[in-house]
Amino acid sequence: MNQFQYVRPTKNKAAIDTVTKDPNATFIAGGTNLLDLMKRGVVMPEKLVDINKLPLRKIEKESGAVRIGALALNGVVAEDKLVLEKHPLLAQALDAGASAQLRNMATVGGNMMQRTRCPYFYDTALPCNKREPGTGCSAIEGYNRMHAIFGFSDKCIATHPSDMGVALAALDATVLVSGPKGDRKIPFVDFHRLPGDTPQIETNLQKGELIVAVDVPENNFAKHAHYLKVRDRASYAFALVSVAAALDIENNTIKDARLAMGGVAHKPWRLTEAEKALVGKPVSEHTFRQAAEVAMRGARAFEHNQYKLKLAPNSIVQALKTAAGLA
């Protein structure tokens, strides 16, 4: 990897200032993705601002939400009592991610910031608009088995690899950021961007902005929530398709629903239309199948990911069945 400077501030402001001022500086937390990218020469930051000493690890109740510090470790959040009680969907999604070793290093903020696993992004010998804008997308006519079926552009068809993010998208989470211009809140579903003409820009964070926490608001989904991850092996593989499903059920009728998918788009893919199709309906496989059909509207596949057009709706049905206790 390239040579770089390394600093480890203890105050948020110092960290933010350093990254704001230095165009080639970047934050590093668990480093589980960034170090791989640096070793391959995909990214070459000249300064790493290690934020692990910042006071951002707490998980607490805060005005009707569970507030999770940006530096809370994935493995810790997945086993946190409050999270398990209030948002088991999030705990399930975290548990489905990576391996135990990685979950013990990776942070909540870092999880959101991880880059796609598109092989062309990782191979510096091949064209990739995300890595080198303007060089072209190798995946569109190449090996695109893992790629998007929603929201892609002619510049990029990569998917976002996070599991946690799929649950956060479903659970109406909000991202708390702190930056050179002060603090702000970004709804999680607006945090990541679609590729459009600028696939190299993946989030709506501004230069120097630091994720400090995620708020997950209170809800009635804890009893009927399920995260389903379909992958090429039983553990430690990225999702072919994943589904976060959460239902609020009363007298066998769906009062409210949340649904999001992973492995299908450049960002965790919230399915609001399908949610509407569930509300007010009886709990049944038929209802779920109808919602899955709504969810799949507008999906388009490439040469190697045609299977997702079938696997995705199947997985939605299976996740909803499991959430509802039918599976």
Added chain:
Amino acid sequence: MKDYFFQDTIGKPMDRVDGRVKVTGAAKYSAEIELPNMAHGVLVGSTIAKGRIKNIDTKAAERAPGVLAVLHYQNAPKVPGYVQAAHPTEPKPIGQPHRVFYDDKVYFNDQPIALVLADTLERAHYAAKLVKASYEEEKHTTNFAKNTDKAILPTAAKRNPRHGLNDYVRGKEDAYKNEPLKIESEYVIPSEMHNPMELQAIVAHWEADDKLTVYDKTQAVIGTQNAFAREWKIPVENVKVIATYVGGAFGNGLHTWPHETAAIIGAKKLGRPVKLMLTREQMFTMVGYRPHAWQKVGMSATPDGKITAITHEAIGQTSSYEEFTESTLQQTRMMYTSPNVTTRYRILPLDISTPIWMRGPGEATGAFALESALDEMAHVLKIDPLEFRLKNYTERDPEKNLPWSTKFLKEAMLMGAEKIGWSNRPMQPGTLRDGEWQVGYGMGVGTFGAHRGRATVKATLYPDGKVVMQCATTDIGPGTGTAMVQIAADNLGVAPEQITFELGSSLFPPSPSQGGSATVASVGSAVRAASIALKQKLASMATGNADSGFRGAKFEDLTFQNGQVSLNNSPGTKLTYSDILKQQGLPELEVTEESKPGEERQKYSLYSYSVHFAEVKVHPLTGQARVTKMVSCADAGKIVNMKTAGNQMIGGAVGGIGMALTEGAVMDVRFGRYVTKDFAEYHVPVHADTPPVDVIFVDKPDFISTPMGTKGIGEIATIGVAPAIANAIFNATGKRVRELPITPDKLI
């Protein structure tokens, strides 16, 4: 079970003799060797699949901190033994290993084109990123599926009509075609990449201008020694190869690779030792792999289940510069009674790196097609697949027309079927469920030649009763050292704790390379021979001594046990080995014995056998397949160590699960470049993919195979596993997947 001389040790689950040093980290692998003044080398790979290097810009790399040199075809010291020819196949059509830094030509993507040498590994890696090459690209051929019409008969077969790679016809050619009850199917396996835990690594050190020492990850100490002696045109005895510990190899250490010679070139240039370890990514291109293969099987049978004909064709890929071949179709020629058998084997040269044997090698590829086809035929006939195999069981080798040395495959099949609960298998696929999950059972048979080679062991007995044995074999993980100590202990009558078996050095007496499941047979036989020779020397010393009480006794009158010799008919008359040496005033007693196979191999057909049973569960909506139970049974002669052998069988089964469900390298044929080249994208099975594997050994000795009654198990542990799982998936779902790996997308 006690057999002839197996007194104490053989068969017991003895702990590994090197277990402690391995788990504590005391064992030093090649990449951990530190030599004074050592430099670090990192290879730069080409980014095209075929063409010429137009320009190679090393300025930035050379200026980088700590860089000692950047070598490439224009400035690297020439390897004197490289065949001087414009194309590697020009002197010999069969080709040759890639000549690193030989000229400007590129034969495969990620071919090593430069070597960066620096004072630290990190600096070498950084500088390697700064090397920039430009190319004159030529049109490459890397699309296997689109070029199968260009497959050729291997040169070895063209040259010799009796070579086993030639087309084979028993009875009538392609006889299945005219039969009423038949199947015809095509099967595809992707390239499977060698990814042992330990990366390929070498430390190369020129101790003098013509004296080379390498600490190298290899399965072939002597083979590597010879290869480097040839390359550098120096006497064989001037090359020292050390491979004391090898962290898994599975076949990729059976060949010398470009990075090894590159390190030696670097050491030559710098005049200091060079360490070079491949990156995980380079393991996909710079060492071999199980080749991508296409197969077609046609089979016919009578309504009552007698196979009447099999035709099995295979095409395996190879590189453009070196022909790699394997015995993909062997099992088809000898496993079943079919009176008509046709096999045709071809290779397809592509602009890719050379493949190599990978555990089970071609036989595992072939068994996937053959044993799947058998399952397909049984389904057509509505016969239980186990019964179908038993109906076509052979008591004599139909290919060589010879008796088997021993064969207890039927026993293995019945034991395995009982253990897996074969009676639960539904005849109608897709009818058994466990909740939402579809459940199925499948089986697959494997076989591999029970090979044995020529090996020599030196044994030295010391007055303190300790014994040291030496041989230039390796221990790539099966527990070779442990098995050798057990064989020595029983044959010499010495406690295992008293025996040290030293291996992994070319300074020791020669051994074949550790491949083809033959190490216990070859080296173990030499250990036994050396043990007997030692006992004979001890006997003649004891009986030659007038005062010993042994005077006049013959060798067969003596018992050798617990480090002492005694008279059979007067057990009180005894002498310890130490006493014998002390009486003679000997500081040590040394023998060197060679052992080799004999005429038995012309009179009998020798094979090891396995049969694997799998229970799988498949989710009908998500297509996820899980192996929930596995039983692997081996008929592999006498088992020397139940623990290490059992461990080997489990490892082989896990490899087979990978082959069946998860592993496959994907190449983007537009670039001729792999796109799945790390452990995130190339999926080896994880623990969650592997159920507990029940291992059953028939454990009946085959004394035609070796004097210990052993046969190999390394390959048969994998051969037949993939079809067992594919067949189980068919039984669970009714879906026949003929292209591996069977990922969820293929099952929805």
